[in-house]
Amino acid sequence: MTRFRGPKGIDDILPPRSRVWVRAELAFLELSARFGYGPAITPLFEATELFARGVGESTEVVEKQMYTFTDKGGRSLTLRPEATASIVRAVIEAGGTAGVMKASYWGPMFRYERPQAGRRRQFHQAGVEYLGEPAPEADLEVIEFGYRYLEELGVADVEVRLNSIGDAADREAYRAELTAFLEERIDLLSADARRRVATNPLRVLDSKVDADVVATAPVPLDHLGPAAFEHFERVKAGLERLGIPYVLAPRLVRGLDYYNRTVFEYVPRGYGAAQNAVGGGGRYDGLFELLGGKPTPAVGLAMGVDRIILAMGEETLPRVLDVFVVHAGPAWRNTAVELTSRLRREGLRVDIDLGDRTLRAQFKQADRRGARGVIVVGEEWEGGRVTVKDLETGEQREIPVEEIETWALRH
Numbered sequence: 001m002t003r004f005r006g007p008k009g010i011d012d013i014l015p016p017r018s019r020v021w022v023r024a025e026l027a028f029l030e031l032s033a034r035f036g037y038g039p040a041i042t043p044l045f046e047a048t049e050l051f052a053r054g055v056g057e058s059t060e061v062v063e064k065q066m067y068t069f070t071d072k073g074g075r076s077l078t079l080r081p082e083a084t085a086s087i088v089r090a091v092i093e094a095g096g097t098a099g100v101m102k103a104s105y106w107g108p109m110f111r112y113e114r115p116q117a118g119r120r121r122q123f124h125q126a127g128v129e130y131l132g133e134p135a136p137e138a139d140l141e142v143i144e145f146g147y148r149y150l151e152e153l154g155v156a157d158v159e160v161r162l163n164s165i166g167d168a169a170d171r172e173a174y175r176a177e178l179t180a181f182l183e184e185r186i187d188l189l190s191a192d193a194r195r196r197v198a199t200n201p202l203r204v205l206d207s208k209v210d211a212d213v214v215a216t217a218p219v220p221l222d223h224l225g226p227a228a229f230e231h232f233e234r235v236k237a238g239l240e241r242l243g244i245p246y247v248l249a250p251r252l253v254r255g256l257d258y259y260n261r262t263v264f265e266y267v268p269r270g271y272g273a274a275q276n277a278v279g280g281g282g283r284y285d286g287l288f289e290l291l292g293g294k295p296t297p298a299v300g301l302a303m304g305v306d307r308i309i310l311a312m313g314e315e316t317l318p319r320v321l322d323v324f325v326v327h328a329g330p331a332w333r334n335t336a337v338e339l340t341s342r343l344r345r346e347g348l349r350v351d352i353d354l355g356d357r358t359l360r361a362q363f364k365q366a367d368r369r370g371a372r373g374v375i376v377v378g379e380e381w382e383g384g385r386v387t388v389k390d391l392e393t394g395e396q397r398e399i400p401v402e403e404i405e406t407w408a409l410r411h
């Protein structure tokens with residue numbers, strides 16, 4: 001028999017570990033509602049051209065990492081490597097933002113990467129896009145959103161790395177200066193960086209292998225025009241007022257023309273070396289026009305769920321069942337099934353062992369399945385009572401059947 005293996009570089013996420021994913025997703029849904037975002041549900045694949053334009057021909061993602069295929073109609077399609085281009089395409093197609101539109105998304109993205117921990121070929125992003133608002137306080141709110149999300153999930157001690165790359169117009173002069181700087185040192189640069197000097201010199205700034213060379217390069221922060229400068233001052237002042245710690249990261253860039261002003265990323269201090277950002281984002285006032293829409297200011301972020309879950313560590317899995325019903329032998333099975341059905345209809349989270357396992361094995365199962373308590377249906381039932389055990393405290397006692405709900409909800 002052929003034994004199949006999942007595709008390389010992609011994780012299967014199964015119970016019980018997937019409980020952590022549910023926790024991360026519920027926290028995201030809850031927080032995005034609290035911040036006024038509504039979900040945007042867009043295709044998992046799009047015309048290849050959308051990403052070539054919307055993500056950028058000269059980016060690593062488009063150059064090397066796209067999962068591109070031809071469909072039966074001869075169209076070139078690509079599995080989405082990120083969601084922003086799709087959302088902007090969808091909003092333009094729907095006629096624009098009609099003022100402000102705040103969209104959130106959660107789902108898988110696809111990039112042909114060299115797999116390693118925290119760098120997968122299918123990975124999950126949770127993101128928000130704040131569309132139609134030029135005020136720096138929108139950048140501030142988006143940065144706060146990501147920070148609170150990490151806080152909510154217990155990813156402590158996060159550094160917000162912050163930069164401004166100015167406006168497209170400020171960059172003309174800066175780009176020339178940077179290109180001259182890099183050309184003088186062309187022999188010291190990596191092959192990738194050398195190629196980028198001509199196509200996308202800003203990207204060389206955040207190249208890790210070229211860090212020594214670019215350490216003394218001119219940075220965008222020193223070339224902000226007055227409007228971009230004022231915008232950045234307001235973002236920083238806002239972060240200080242909200243108590244969100246940040247550090248300036250003058251070499252943090254998104255090297256595409258439709259990105260402007262604010263860029264940021266989140267790096268948990270305790271977590272891994274190379275691939276260490278658990279999320280990032282920035283302002284992209286030029287993207288709507290680039291994709292054929294009306295000029296629309298926008299700022300957004302994408303959080304890397306896989307990396308966040310790694311950073312959450314191997315803490316104990318959340319308990320997800322209010323009770324697990326066990327039965328003291330086959331004679332009690334029907335009663336146990338009925339009780340389970342009733343409790344579920346009342347809104348409790350309940351599971352049951354339907355097999356012929358011993359009590360001991362059923363208790364073990366209850367713990368493994370993430371129950372907070374166990375109800376034993378056995379002889380006591382005749383007298384209108386059940387034995388209950390709290391799996392968190394270990395306390396065990398008998399209670400009247402009518403008190404089951406109160407007991408199950410107490411903890």
Ligand code: AMP
Nearest residue numbers: 118119120123277278279280302304307
């Ligand atoms: P980006 O869309 O490249 O700005 O990425 C935003 C976030 O997504 C990053 O900060 C990472 O946390 C996460 N991410 C990007 N690529 C991958 C990948 N291949 N595997 C896992 N997470 C990723």
